[in-house]
Amino acid sequence: MSAPSPSASAHAPAPEPRIPEAIHRRRWWILTVLMFSLLIVVLDNSILNVAVKTIASPAPTGIGATQSELEWAINSYTLVFAGLLFTAGLLGDRIGRKKVLLFGILVFGIGSALAAMSASPGELITWRALMGFGAAFVMPATLAVLMNVFERDEQPKAIGIWAGSVGLGIAIGPITGGLLLEHFWWGSIFLVNVPVVILALVAMAILVPDSRDPKPGKVDPVGVALSIVGLVLLVYGIIRGGELADFTDTTVLLPIVGGLLVLAGFVWHEKRSSHPAIDITYFRKPAFSAAVAAIALVFFALMGVTFFSAFYLQSVRGYSALQSGLLIVPLAAAQMIFAPRARLVVDRFGARAVCTVGMLLVAAGLASFALFDAGTPVWVLCLVFFVQGTGMAHIMPPVTVAVMQALPREKAGSGSAINNTFRQVGGALGIAVLGSVLSAVYRGDIEGHLGAVPAGARAVAGESIEATLGVAEKLGPVAGKPLVAAAHDAFISAMHVTALGSAAVALIGALVVGLYLPGRTRAATGEPEDQAPQPAEEPVGR
The missing domain is CATH 4.10.860 (DNA Excision Repair, Uvrb; Chain A)
Structure with missing residues (x-):
């Protein structure tokens, strides 16, 4: 093979710098602000997970929400969030991601303040939906801005840090929620978002540049x-x-x-x-489709477990909201430690091997719940949560990189929306399907132990472990003690079945990524990108 001629080399086009130097210099500060914005959304959901028992308590401690109302307090957010993610991503590409990000954060803050003042479960569900509306504009915009302020070779590292901030939110949320619930009323878990939102708005206005698709085409x-x-x-x-x-x-x-x-x-x-609105041909790429499928499957498995683990720790084990939050710290710590470094492992072993092992670790952690009982040592719980976090840390950054780098840079909002939509739909499926499995098995087991319960209260007593324990408390310490023991046994049995179902879903995810993700990362191969040059970002602080 002949060497390229000097003239050919001389006339080879030099790669155009895609990012203005002023923005490139402050890219890590911009990432910090984006993480801060993401942290608000993640922190709120993780706070709510440890507060479900308190909110379910009668006034004045809580607002007497039933299990169904608690699920809707979570799911009204999810419903609006998932439904608008794709549209929010498209709007960011068209009118500017910074504008969309500022709007989303502002709406989220208003929704948080109103949720804190809720006087009934219905009001809480409504304002949680408003928070979901705001969050739908935040999530795609943070990742889209990230893709536009980092060059391609630094994107895996930046995405790893971005994903690690999710772990930080998971850690801070339950601890913050536990501390607030011990010293203040339940609404404080939402009101705490307001000062954080104000800081985020100021920081974004000063630091984050705007960007959009230079050729958005016609509206669809x-x-x-x-x-x-x-x-x-x-x-x-x-x-x-x-x-x-x-x-x-x-x-x-x-x-x-x-x-x-x-x-x-x-x-x-x-x-x-x-x-x-989106080029469907991207789904013909096996790596792209496998990545979004992996996102959906891992959140299907984990979201269902997250919901019932709060009841296991508080209702069965008797831990406070703060103690439950501290027990989840190992999961978050593992994500914060390993997510920013996942790119190094992917560079060495390839995304396929890393994500497959990550999925297997998640499956192992989920299956471990099938061995838990009312006396499982605390250190075992912490170890299982750490294994789950380690698995997550080696799944989310590589699959997010695979999704985002498959699309042209100017379509970053759409790519981020696809990433988050599949995550939310997978999570909603997990809560609904695994929650229904948990509920069905629990009801089947507890029905035979409700003989001492008055006929009018039996239907309510069989709805959930919290409902059963509430009825047992009314029966008194002597008559209610056998019912408490039966409720604990029935819940643990239902948890075992649900955990095995979650693990099975994670194993399917391992099979998908093992078959279709690429064996080696292509970030450093120097292959040309099939995308148009990104226009200069709007200057900040002119």
Whole structure:
């Protein structure tokens, strides 16, 4: 093979710098602000996980929310969040990610203040939906801005740090929630977001540059409408199925089937549109499809377990909200330690091997719950949470890089929206499906122990462990003691079944990434990117 001629080398086009120097110099400060914004959203959800027992308590301690209302306090957020993620990402690409980010943070802060003042479960559910509306504009924008202020070779490192901030939120949230619940009323877990939102708004206004797609093309209103309707119907049906613990009910099947049909119509429309909201051909890339599938599967497995682990730690083990939060610290610590370094392991062994092992670690951690009982040593709990966090830390950064680097830089908002939409739909499925499994098994086990309960209260007593324990308390310490023991046994039995189901889903995820993710990272191969140069970001502090 002949060497390239000097003239050919001389005329080879030099790569254009994609990022203005002023923005490049402050990229790590920008990442810090983006992590801060993401932290607000993650922290709020992790706080709520340890507060469910308090909110379920009668006034004045809580607002007397039932298990169904608690699920809707979580799921109203998820429903709005998942339904609008894709549209929010498109808006960021079109009108500017900084504008969308500032708007989302502001709405999230207003929703937090209103949620703190809720006087009933219905009000809490409503304001949580408003918080989900704001968060839908925050999540895609943070990752899209990140992709636009870092060059391609630094993106894996930046995404690893970004993912590690999720671990920080998981750690800070339960501890903060526990401290607040010990000293203040339950609404303080939402009110604490307000000063953080104010700081984030100021920092973003000063540091974060704006960016958008330089050639957004025509608006695709049909595609946008189909995506919103399809996702909302699908997620609602999933949530409703979990609420009823019955996926054959008409009110469950109709929205799920309707949502799938609308989403199929969305795909059909996008394939034929001259100006699609998203290029469906990206899903033909095995690595891209495997990455989004892995995101959905790992959050399916983990979100369901996160929901029931709060009841296991507080209702069965008797730990306080603060103690429960401290027990989750090993999971968060593992993410913070390993997520920023995951790129180094991927460079050496390849994304396929790293993500497969990560999925297997998550599956092992989930399966371990099937061995837990009312007396499992605390150090075993901490070890299992650490293993789960380690697995997560070696899954999320590589698959996020795979999704984001598969799309052109100017479509970063859309790519981030795809990443987060699959995560949210997977998480909603996990809570609904695994929650319904937990509920069904628990009801089946506890029904035979409700003989001493008055006939009018039996249906309520069988709904959940919290409901059973509430009835047992009313029966008195002597008559209620056997019912408490039966409730603990029934919940642990249901948890075992649910944990094995979660582990099975994680194993499916391991199979998907083992078959379809690339064996080696391509970040350092020097291959040309099939994307248009990014226009200069709007200067800040002119």
